[in-house]
Amino acid sequence: MDAELIKEIRDTTGLSFNEIKKALDEAGGDKARALEVLKAHGVKVAEKKALRTTGQGVVEAYIHSNKKVGVLVEVLCETDFVARNPLFGELAHELAMHIAAMDPQDGKELLSQPYIRDQDVTIGEFVTQYIAKLGENIKIGKFCRLQL
DSSP: OOOOHHHHHHHHHHOOOHHHHHHHTTTTOHHHHHHHHHHHHHHHHHHHHHHHHOOOOEEEEETTSSSSEEEEEEEEEHHHHHHTSSSHHHHHHHHHHHHHHHOOOSHHHHSSEEETTEEEEEHHHHHHHHHHOOOOOOEEEEEEEEEE
């Protein structure tokens, strides 16, 4: 197995060496196909965790550089351990920036919007990627956006 390819996929996805190796084996060494396998696996992980209680999390604040748009968003997870993880903080920040840029009216609209940094991925799929990386159920709670 090509270690450089595994490292490249790991840098992109943040998933474990073993998960990537299994996906590459299943895909016959094809990177694009392995990424599809990993995406499908992430969806399965998210479905299994969907019913778990999300009693922990963070409130993320984002103020745009022009000081005219601000966002507060609750991002919920299962444990305080994950809530303190830098990856979880990264997710919360990205969600707050997305809300500032796209002004969704409710959670349903937010989850269906294309992610501002990758138009091929919806916010729902973006959150699913983090569920696979962190191994816990993650939900977006309340959010508000203020603009002058």
